[in-house]
Amino acid sequence: ATGAITLDPGYKNSGSCKSEITFLDGEEGILRYRGYSIEDLADKADFLEVAYLLIFGELPNQAQLDKFENDIRKHTLVNEEMKSILEGFPKTAHPMGVLSSLTSALTAFNPKSVNVENEKEMYDAVCKTMGKFLVIATWTYRRRMGFPLNYYDNTKGYVENFMRLMFEIPTQPYKMDQKIVDALDKLFILHADHEQNCSTSTVRIVGSSHAGLFASISAGVSALWGPLHGGANQAVLEMLEEINNNGGDVAKYVLKAKDKDDPFRLMGFGHRVYKNFDPRATIIKKAADDVLDALGVDDPLLDIAKQLEKVALEDEYFKSRNLYPNVDFYSGIIYRAMGIPVEMFTVLFAIGRLPGWIAQWKEMRTNKEPIGRPRQVYTGSPSRSFKEVNQR
Numbered sequence: 470a471t472g473a474i475t476l477d478p479g480y481k482n483s484g485s486c487k488s489e490i491t492f493l494d495g496e497e498g499i500l501r502y503r504g505y506s507i508e509d510l511a512d513k514a515d516f517l518e519v520a521y522l523l524i525f526g527e528l529p530n531q532a533q534l535d536k537f538e539n540d541i542r543k544h545t546l547v548n549e550e551m552k553s554i555l556e557g558f559p560k561t562a563h564p565m566g567v568l569s570s571l572t573s574a575l576t577a578f579n580p581k582s583v584n585v586e587n588e589k590e591m592y593d594a595v596c597k598t599m600g601k602f603l604v605i606a607t608w609t610y611r612r613r614m615g616f617p618l619n620y621y622d623n624t625k626g627y628v629e630n631f632m633r634l635m636f637e638i639p640t641q642p643y644k645m646d647q648k649i650v651d652a653l654d655k656l657f658i659l660h661a662d663h664e665q666n667c668s669t670s671t672v673r674i675v676g677s678s679h680a681g682l683f684a685s686i687s688a689g690v691s692a693l694w695g696p697l698h699g700g701a702n703q704a705v706l707e708m709l710e711e712i713n714n715n716g717g718d719v720a721k722y723v724l725k726a727k728d729k730d731d732p733f734r735l736m737g738f739g740h741r742v743y744k745n746f747d748p749r750a751t752i753i754k755k756a757a758d759d760v761l762d763a764l765g766v767d768d769p770l771l772d773i774a775k776q777l778e779k780v781a782l783e784d785e786y787f788k789s790r791n792l793y794p795n796v797d798f799y800s801g802i803i804y805r806a807m808g809i810p811v812e813m814f815t816v817l818f819a820i821g822r823l824p825g826w827i828a829q830w831k832e833m834r835t836n837k838e839p840i841g842r843p844r845q846v847y848t849g850s851p852s853r854s855f856k857e858v859n860q861r
């Protein structure tokens with residue numbers, strides 16, 4: 470129930486793994502990246518510092534951080550031919566499906582990064598992925614809107630570039646709001662890694678066949694897309710909007726979520742490992758108040774979310790099952806206040822999670838782990854003889 474795993478001595482890489490990257494304690498609600506608490510990192514570090522920490526194991530000094538940022542900048546140009554792949558999608562295509570396809574397509578334009586044989590090739594693949602993924606992630610939105618595609622501005626920061634790449638239009642330079650950049654930086658940190666969750670395990674197992682970093686990340690994007698995983702941040706907003714449109718009766722939805730005959734679940738609630746508050750949700754809930762105040766946004770959905778949380782946490786069904794708000798419960802309210810469209814919420818989760826995926830892939834490849842091969846408990850038919858079709 471706590472996700473506790475034991476390494477099966479009899480079978481290497483049987484689906485559980487050892488890692489030095491992220492520690493979480495579901496009972497106590499503790500989350501640490503390379504030993505540093507998520508609270509400290511969210512409060513004192515910036516996203517590229519945390520990305521460096523996750524990927525290379527130590528917080529960078531200024532020279533290392535500057536070099537990392539500059540090396541990422543060298544790889545933010547995406548091959549122009551990638552645009553024809555993007556244009557092949559209908560404007561209505563979900564951005565996560567487009568992002569997964571474009572990420573996989575990066576292999577075709579960067580074949581050398583498939584097989585990393587040494588530290589330098591590994592480092593180049595890391596910087597290429599950090600640089601190009603951010604750009605193509607925003608292209609998925611630009612395509613939907615019918616806007617021209619933007620290019621990374623090497624005079625600006627990584628998170629600042631995200632907002633520019635998303636919203637700058639030729640007739641009107643994007644007016645940067647530092648409050649939004651700071652809040653987004655913190656949100657990306659909070660999403661940066663989370664041990665062996667569904668999408669990270671996907672990245673590790675695809676990477677264990679030596680399929681290459683872009684292909685592994687592409688698979689991680691597809692896994693994250695699901696509404697039970699990263700797609701929950703979009704589903705939470707859709708749920709809150711439905712409650713709001715139906716008069717704000719949160720008790721009715723809590724009741725609905727408890728009904729075993731109803732497939733509806735309270736999106737943004739519950740977790741495979743946390744049986745206590747998700748520490749990220751605590752930080753994001755406070756950030757939601759701060760960011761909406763700072764932006765002068767009064768969003769009724771924030772009040773509905775708080776009421777929903779209160780009613781659920783007082784309800785025996787949720788209490789007895791240790792169901793608490795998770796990372797996805799409040800994040801969408803902040804994205805909405807920043808003007809991010811709901812269909813892009815899970816793409817933002819992917820941008821935040823990218824360093825974690827890269828770090829976990831790098832750890833698995835550096836440790837020369839064998840190909841992933843989870844075992845099973847066979848529950849099918851015992852041995853039986855073949856029957857001719859006229860005897861069936």
Ligand code: SDX
Nearest residue numbers: 663666697698699701726734735736737738739740741790
């Ligand atoms: C993420 O793994 C990670 O670390 C993921 C993540 C990360 O950073 O990578 O943290 C990100 O994916 C967070 C989760 C986002 N998903 C949602 O918010 C979707 C809504 N939540 C769920 O569907 C559910 O809680 C899961 C998928 C997150 C966990 O599913 P489990 O493991 O099946 O839940 P469980 O075994 O803990 O359930 C125990 C009971 C069950 O009822 P009973 O069979 O005991 O009667 O709780 C019920 C479940 O039906 N339950 C819920 C519920 N979540 C669990 N009932 C109503 N609403 C919910 N949200």
